Amino acid sequence: MTSWIRFRFADGHTRFGTLSAESVTEYAGEMFGESTSTGNVHGVDELTLLSPCVPTKVVALWNNFYALSEKLGKAPPTHPLFLIKPPTSVIGQREPIRRPPAYGGKIAYEGELAIVIGKRCSNVSVEAATDYIFGYTCINDVTAAELLNEDVNFAQWCRSKGFDTFSCIGPAIRRDFDWRAARVVTTLDGVERQNYPLADMIFSPAEQVSLISQDMTLEPGDVIACGTSIGVGSIKDGATVDISIDGIGVLSNTLALES
Amino acid sequence: MTSWIRFRFADGHTRFGTLSAESVTEYAGEMFGESTSTGNVHGVDELTLLSPCVPTKVVALWNNFYALSEKLGKAPPTHPLFLIKPPTSVIGQREPIRRPPAYGGKIAYEGELAIVIGKRCSNVSVEAATDYIFGYTCINDVTAAELLNEDVNFAQWCRSKGFDTFSCIGPAIRRDFDWRAARVVTTLDGVERQNYPLADMIFSPAEQVSLISQDMTLEPGDVIACGTSIGVGSIKDGATVDISIDGIGVLSNTLALES
Numbered sequence: 001m002t003s004w005i006r007f008r009f010a011d012g013h014t015r016f017g018t019l020s021a022e023s024v025t026e027y028a029g030e031m032f033g034e035s036t037s038t039g040n041v042h043g044v045d046e047l048t049l050l051s052p053c054v055p056t057k058v059v060a061l062w063n064n065f066y067a068l069s070e071k072l073g074k075a076p077p078t079h080p081l082f083l084i085k086p087p088t089s090v091i092g093q094r095e096p097i098r099r100p101p102a103y104g105g106k107i108a109y110e111g112e113l114a115i116v117i118g119k120r121c122s123n124v125s126v127e128a129a130t131d132y133i134f135g136y137t138c139i140n141d142v143t144a145a146e147l148l149n150e151d152v153n154f155a156q157w158c159r160s161k162g163f164d165t166f167s168c169i170g171p172a173i174r175r176d177f178d179w180r181a182a183r184v185v186t187t188l189d190g191v192e193r194q195n196y197p198l199a200d201m202i203f204s205p206a207e208q209v210s211l212i213s214q215d216m217t218l219e220p221g222d223v224i225a226c227g228t229s230i231g232v233g234s235i236k237d238g239a240t241v242d243i244s245i246d247g248i249g250v251l252s253n254t255l256a257l258e259s
Numbered sequence: 260m261t262s263w264i265r266f267r268f269a270d271g272h273t274r275f276g277t278l279s280a281e282s283v284t285e286y287a288g289e290m291f292g293e294s295t296s297t298g299n300v301h302g303v304d305e306l307t308l309l310s311p312c313v314p315t316k317v318v319a320l321w322n323n324f325y326a327l328s329e330k331l332g333k334a335p336p337t338h339p340l341f342l343i344k345p346p347t348s349v350i351g352q353r354e355p356i357r358r359p360p361a362y363g364g365k366i367a368y369e370g371e372l373a374i375v376i377g378k379r380c381s382n383v384s385v386e387a388a389t390d391y392i393f394g395y396t397c398i399n400d401v402t403a404a405e406l407l408n409e410d411v412n413f414a415q416w417c418r419s420k421g422f423d424t425f426s427c428i429g430p431a432i433r434r435d436f437d438w439r440a441a442r443v444v445t446t447l448d449g450v451e452r453q454n455y456p457l458a459d460m461i462f463s464p465a466e467q468v469s470l471i472s473q474d475m476t477l478e479p480g481d482v483i484a485c486g487t488s489i490g491v492g493s494i495k496d497g498a499t500v501d502i503s504i505d506g507i508g509v510l511s512n513t514l515a516l517e518s
Contacts, residue, residue, distance in 0.1 A: 081413040084343040086316040154340040
């Protein structure tokens, strides 16, 4: 039942530790390496949650749920279809999503399960893949929807999803998580918009890690966003998106009102 | 006339410095920050060149030359069209390009100019953009060509170009480089395959930095691959690709024979 978080104190220092109910136990060392409890326990309200990991890349899947595949009328893929989101797109719990200054169009939410890699891996088998998964968290794979097909010759996946603050990750990384029994629930200002079972995934987490590790070396802290299912919609400025996965927690981010 | 390199000694230590003719002057500090000469001078043959920078992302442009745009019959874009290549794809001078174990298809070279960012930038104007460019180097934007359109619903730009060793960068970063007068020459086992003028670029380096900095924050060491022009072709296992830009140098990488 261990959940790992990264956080910042009021003095600006960044730390990591485990979260249980409303208390945080601080650890020293490395989250993905050797770590030991410092014995310091804090209240959650004494600190600011950060993205629980600092990925060198976010590998974001498209068309990885049968329900969405059927709705789109697109055949299920034979290999994970993905784009890469840069580290600069990552924010954590309650950090504001920011509208790009030059973009006035629709901004879409996509509630998703995120896999967090724990150990460097390359060309691992499906059987071995689980050993390289540190745990799971929530991701809101935000998209500047009107840019995606702005150019008829080139789908702009990396641009439309790569803006700063467009990968909301958190609140915590749950280690012993059974994705087969869980659902992703997305609410927009409290109204449910997505509610889909993770059992509907086309490529399981272990298959994703195995297949993507054949495409590139995955590093500790790297994130694979497992793709979304039906119910994607747009976020009005000032609206709040909550992504909830039982056993992981609720990731909450607001699209900032333009200043 | 200053060119910066990163290199490794036989003892495994990584350093950086300036390159002139056949000698290297070692520096201490940070290449993109404060640095001072250590006074140590080495012969180039005493050390192993590394990629001259360690990007957090490689932003790689498609369709950024008028000649290629015309050949493809695609209109010139109104904003840079790009994909993102991960840090794990980066190698340096003379490091082998490696065929992905699960891929037996064509592997293509693309000789390109690379912009190296020197200072963090976001939403900078075209006029200001030059201040954020540290310098220029060569890049071979390698592609597993048969994967790109393997799925009819999703062009796999990040996958086909994101494999480990598929971003060859180097040999050195030239600071005071006049791209307007230079050409990119690519040879395959010594036979010229590409020879195109950088003046044919659709978006100039300053325009690229300005426009892409509106899409994401660019970090010191990040690389923008300016796109290639006509003459792209495939590399046979064991063949060597040299990318030469006058004033920068010759980047040479061989596609390793399968072991």
